[in-house]
Amino acid sequence: MNAKVSLTRKAVVLLSGGLDSATVLAMARQQGYACHALSVDYGQRHRVELEAAVRVARALGAVEQKTVRIDLAAFGGSALTDDSIAVPTQGVQKDGIPVTYVPARNTIMLALALAWAEVLEAQDLFFGANAVDYSGYPDCRPEYMRAFERMANLATKAAVEGHRLILHTPIIAMSKAVIIGEGLNLGVDYSLTVSCYQADAKARACGVCDACRLRRAGFEAAGVPDPTRYVPRRA
Amino acid sequence: MNAKVSLTRKAVVLLSGGLDSATVLAMARQQGYACHALSVDYGQRHRVELEAAVRVARALGAVEQKTVRIDLAAFGGSALTDDSIAVPTQGVQKDGIPVTYVPARNTIMLALALAWAEVLEAQDLFFGANAVDYSGYPDCRPEYMRAFERMANLATKAAVEGHRLILHTPIIAMSKAVIIGEGLNLGVDYSLTVSCYQADAKARACGVCDACRLRRAGFEAAGVPDPTRYVPRRA
Numbered sequence: 001m002n003a004k005v006s007l008t009r010k011a012v013v014l015l016s017g018g019l020d021s022a023t024v025l026a027m028a029r030q031q032g033y034a035c036h037a038l039s040v041d042y043g044q045r046h047r048v049e050l051e052a053a054v055r056v057a058r059a060l061g062a063v064e065q066k067t068v069r070i071d072l073a074a075f076g077g078s079a080l081t082d083d084s085i086a087v088p089t090q091g092v093q094k095d096g097i098p099v100t101y102v103p104a105r106n107t108i109m110l111a112l113a114l115a116w117a118e119v120l121e122a123q124d125l126f127f128g129a130n131a132v133d134y135s136g137y138p139d140c141r142p143e144y145m146r147a148f149e150r151m152a153n154l155a156t157k158a159a160v161e162g163h164r165l166i167l168h169t170p171i172i173a174m175s176k177a178v179i180i181g182e183g184l185n186l187g188v189d190y191s192l193t194v195s196c197y198q199a200d201a202k203a204r205a206c207g208v209c210d211a212c213r214l215r216r217a218g219f220e221a222a223g224v225p226d227p228t229r230y231v232p233r234r235a
Numbered sequence: 236m237n238a239k240v241s242l243t244r245k246a247v248v249l250l251s252g253g254l255d256s257a258t259v260l261a262m263a264r265q266q267g268y269a270c271h272a273l274s275v276d277y278g279q280r281h282r283v284e285l286e287a288a289v290r291v292a293r294a295l296g297a298v299e300q301k302t303v304r305i306d307l308a309a310f311g312g313s314a315l316t317d318d319s320i321a322v323p324t325q326g327v328q329k330d331g332i333p334v335t336y337v338p339a340r341n342t343i344m345l346a347l348a349l350a351w352a353e354v355l356e357a358q359d360l361f362f363g364a365n366a367v368d369y370s371g372y373p374d375c376r377p378e379y380m381r382a383f384e385r386m387a388n389l390a391t392k393a394a395v396e397g398h399r400l401i402l403h404t405p406i407i408a409m410s411k412a413v414i415i416g417e418g419l420n421l422g423v424d425y426s427l428t429v430s431c432y433q434a435d436a437k438a439r440a441c442g443v444c445d446a447c448r449l450r451r452a453g454f455e456a457a458g459v460p461d462p463t464r465y466v467p468r469r470a
Contacts, residue, residue, distance in 0.1 A: 070305040075354045104350035111346040115339035119310045138395045147386035154379040
């Protein structure tokens with residue numbers, strides 16, 4: 001049996017409702033943390049993801065789940081928040097930064113997680129960033145995570161008082177197939193999760209956006225059935 | 236005459252509607268920046284400050300002003316957002332971190348400014364943090380600002396493409412009296428600004444909270460009349 005930290009040790013876990021963050025929540029629970037799941041409604045198109053976050057938090061035994069709303073669409077600049085920019089469906093972009101990148105999104109979400117952690121007196125943040133599949137996103141890289149953690153340890157009352165904050169990014173270097181394998185071992189029900197950038201109101205995935213392609217390829221590579229419900233394609 | 240940067244050089248200026256950030260906006264304008272003023276409605280008690288921000292932005296020639304709403308009160312933990320914690324009125328606390336500290340507030344506000352800067356393709360952020368009057372706030376210290384800037388330069392598409400972001404904190408080491416002197420030289424009308432943590436609906440200051448005490452002492456030390464409108468005190 002693994003050594004587990006005390007159940008009174010609290011963690012804030014960023015939970016989008018997608019595959020990656022669900023896996024990270026399961027990992028944090030497995031390590032014995034009392035998990036406070038934070039979802040951020042930043043005006044994203046894929047709002048059914050937020051409904052998925054509520055279901056995933058419950059299924060994986062989070063202590064509580066909060067959704068904080070912030071209107072990043074006011075700034076524009078991303079296909080995920082700006083209706084005038086189309087979500088690409090022609091295959092995963094190989095070079096450069098995708099139009100689905102949301103400016104400073106991870107910095108904002110981590111800042112909110114930091115605020116909640118300070119109020120909860122939690123010293124652990126869990127974040128499902130991935131530098132493999134999302135290699136085009138600057139704020140998914142390990143060097144960014146280290147710089148955020150360093151800044152966070154200068155930012156808060158808790159840090160000033162010597163309670164060091166740790167930013168855990170357990171899947172940052174894992175392939176999608178490995179993430180899925182880890183999650184299945186921990187009992188994650190991926191049919192509850194939504195990854196699609198433009199899922200319909202019934203939480204059915206489009207099957208053609210970058211997020212769908214990465215997810216489907218992950219299940220194929222893991223050699224397990226894909227439980228995702230897809231929108232029926234027209235003939 | 237000062238060398239000025241081109242007017243096409245954009246800056247995002249965090250503008251609370253208080254004395255400090257109004258002065259910083261005037262400084263950024265004086266340096267020739269086209270200023271995009273960002274105010275953050277984080278559920279603070281002193282909401283008239285946000286109305287002041289709109290007036291100050293107009294008076295000081297900002298290109299535009301946006302107010303972004305985010306519900307930090309959902310987390311609680313500060314006298315400024317949590318109705319169950321009273322704003323202190325018995326004089327400025329000498330030691331430790333005041334209850335008016337809002338967890339991770341500056342990190343969240345700077346993250347939002349970073350997002351807007353990226354969309355605008357601005358490389359300059361101006362922030363009226365002050366490490367003298369607010370020495371108890373960890374996220375007002377110069378070492379925190381440097382860590383945020385470093386993180387920001389790893390976070391964004393612009394930074395990855397080589398456009399370095401600069402976080403300007405021109406008043407961080409100034410006393411309130413010096414800030415007021417600088418602002419008056421630049422034509423700031425301080426009667427438009429609201430600093431009070433619990434101003435009334437007519438934007439009249441309480442005169443007894445920490446922010447009022449620091450502000451009033453600043454005008455006294457600067458040797459200039461205090462234009463603040465105070466709530467009449469009961470006999």
